[in-house]
Amino acid sequence: MIRAPPPPAGLKTPEGSHTMYHIISIRDFEKSDLDHLLDRAEEFDTEKYRPRMLEGKLAALLFFEPSTRTRMSFATAMARLGGDSISVDSVEASSIVKGETLADTIRVVSGYADAIVLRHPKEGAARLASEFATVPVINAGDGAGQHPSQTLLDLYTIRQSMPIDGLDVGLLGDLRYGRTAHSLALALSLYGVTLHTIAPGGLEMPANIALELRERGMDVIEHTDVEEVIRELDVLYVTRIQRERFPDSASYYNVASSYQITPDQLRGVREHLMILHPLPRAGEIDPAVDQTPYARYFEQARNGVPVRMALLYEVMK
Amino acid sequence: MSRKDPSGGLVISPIKNGTVIDHVTAGEALNVLRILGITGSTRECLSIATNVRSKRMGRKDVVKIENRELRTEEVDRIALLAPQAKINIIRDYQVVEKKGVEIPHLLRGVVRCPNPGCITNTNEPVESTFEVLPKGLHCLYCDWLIKNDIAGHII
Ligand SMILES: Nc1ncnc2c1ncn2[C@@H]1O[C@H](COP(=O)(O)OP(=O)(O)OP(=O)(O)O)[C@@H](O)[C@H]1O
Ligand SMILES: [Mg+2]
Numbered sequence: 001m002i003r004a005p006p007p008p009a010g011l012k013t014p015e016g017s018h019t020m021y022h023i024i025s026i027r028d029f030e031k032s033d034l035d036h037l038l039d040r041a042e043e044f045d046t047e048k049y050r051p052r053m054l055e056g057k058l059a060a061l062l063f064f065e066p067s068t069r070t071r072m073s074f075a076t077a078m079a080r081l082g083g084d085s086i087s088v089d090s091v092e093a094s095s096i097v098k099g100e101t102l103a104d105t106i107r108v109v110s111g112y113a114d115a116i117v118l119r120h121p122k123e124g125a126a127r128l129a130s131e132f133a134t135v136p137v138i139n140a141g142d143g144a145g146q147h148p149s150q151t152l153l154d155l156y157t158i159r160q161s162m163p164i165d166g167l168d169v170g171l172l173g174d175l176r177y178g179r180t181a182h183s184l185a186l187a188l189s190l191y192g193v194t195l196h197t198i199a200p201g202g203l204e205m206p207a208n209i210a211l212e213l214r215e216r217g218m219d220v221i222e223h224t225d226v227e228e229v230i231r232e233l234d235v236l237y238v239t240r241i242q243r244e245r246f247p248d249s250a251s252y253y254n255v256a257s258s259y260q261i262t263p264d265q266l267r268g269v270r271e272h273l274m275i276l277h278p279l280p281r282a283g284e285i286d287p288a289v290d291q292t293p294y295a296r297y298f299e300q301a302r303n304g305v306p307v308r309m310a311l312l313y314e315v316m317k
Numbered sequence: 318m319s320r321k322d323p324s325g326g327l328v329i330s331p332i333k334n335g336t337v338i339d340h341v342t343a344g345e346a347l348n349v350l351r352i353l354g355i356t357g358s359t360r361e362c363l364s365i366a367t368n369v370r371s372k373r374m375g376r377k378d379v380v381k382i383e384n385r386e387l388r389t390e391e392v393d394r395i396a397l398l399a400p401q402a403k404i405n406i407i408r409d410y411q412v413v414e415k416k417g418v419e420i421p422h423l424l425r426g427v428v429r430c431p432n433p434g435c436i437t438n439t440n441e442p443v444e445s446t447f448e449v450l451p452k453g454l455h456c457l458y459c460d461w462l463i464k465n466d467i468a469g470h471i472i
């Protein structure tokens with residue numbers, strides 16, 4: 001078996017001890033696993049946790065690609081649980097491992113720490129790391145691949161306001177390259193959500209992802225225009241449209257402006273509509289939207305900490 | 318055993334020991350060899366017949382490999398290219414075993430992942446690993462899906 005056994009720690013080895021598990025891809029999770037982690041995050045959010053739950057534990061944060069925000073939230077989560085972290089940033093990482101394979105680095109770091117949090121530019125790096133590690137590995141983003149802690153915090157933010165089951169969720173923006181959108185869609189397919197995709201021409205969701213979602217029983221409805229669907233949505237998840245995807249800045253501005261969310265577009269939407277964004281945003285959401293009750297992206301960013309506390313705790317407890 | 322078809326059909330000399338891969342989808346014989354890892358630079362003594370007339374298939378390819386009995390794990394990957402292939406093990410000129418090929422669940426080190434960003438395309442000590450699904454081959458590292466032209470991705 002290549003896939004890491006999914007959480008939670010209900011899995012036992014034949015001898016009855018806990019199986020070590022890794023957090024690699026949302027595809028490895030069943031709904032009950034997600035719910036378990038979200039429940040745990042909620043406990044930690046409401047401070048029903050003992051601050052020393054991970055005392056004496058050490059997490060190695062190996063970041064082969066810059067991501068200050070994700071790294072800080074893992075370090076914060078570890079500190080809040082009374083544990084320590086050693087952190088290697090992208091520049092240090094590349095000099096430490098000069099000429100060394102990731103596999104070897106992981107074997108070595110397994111000897112130092114109780115868990116490894118890995119951000120790496122290559123897709124599948126976390127899966128590979130889990131095969132060489134003797135401690136649990138948490139994927140903090142592998143290239144254009146998976147970033148499960150982001151997805152969990154997205155789910156967590158939705159669940160704070162309403163049950164996820166059966167919602168109408170819109171995904172707006174770059175659905176072709178946007179890994180957060182793919183991973184979130186996969187997770188939402190476990191909750192009977194109806195997915196509305198709204199993407200500029202050329203940035204539509206890849207056919208095989210849409211197929212996979214439908215195979216998982218999800219209703220996926222494509223729209224070309226957010227106007228067309230915004231009043232039916234419970235959640236609107238906006239992702240970044242990157243300038244690099246366009247041949248010139250004129251065509252970028254053209255698309256970007258027609259996909260921008262402004263207060264005008266929010267007339268007549270459902271009262272409980274939540275607008276989410278993984279941040280940082282470029283121009284996808286007019287800052288004037290920040291003042292509306294629909295804007296929930298800063299709250300979402302804050303939720304990174306309890307969710308990462310839950311992940312760290314579940315793999316190291 | 319060295320029968321020659323008087324009507325001018327298939328003429329390949331018999332082998333004493335080895336493997337005959339029969340009923341290969343016409344045109345796939347060379348890809349079958351590639352997926353088995355048999356190339357011009359390996360040692361096997363081979364005869365290949367392509368587009369041979371067949372009662373069952375219209376046209377077929379046949380591959381004969383002397384002095385090597387292919388194992389089931391090796392031959393199953395042939396099913397990806399030639400699902401009707403029959404493997405005949407020959408000992409002392411006789412067919413002593415005949416089996417079909419079954420599509421394997423996992424392919425390790427057989428096809429290269431087309432995703433340049435995939436960790437299996439680096440110097441890491443890891444073999445490409447694909448799960449075989451009805452819709453294609455799914456990379457277990459980067460989730461890439463190879464939908465067609467499997468032969469074009471053989472390592
Ligand atoms: N000694 C041999 N050397 C080379 N080829 C052989 C030898 N014996 C059999 N073959 C070939 O192996 C294949 C299978 O042989 P077999 O005698 O089982 O034929 P068959 O009854 O037509 O079988 P099938 O039903 O699989 O077509 C045929 O293509 C035959 O030409
Ligand atoms: Mg025959």
Ligand SMILES: [Zn+2]
Nearest residue numbers: 430435456459
């Ligand atoms: Zn791959």
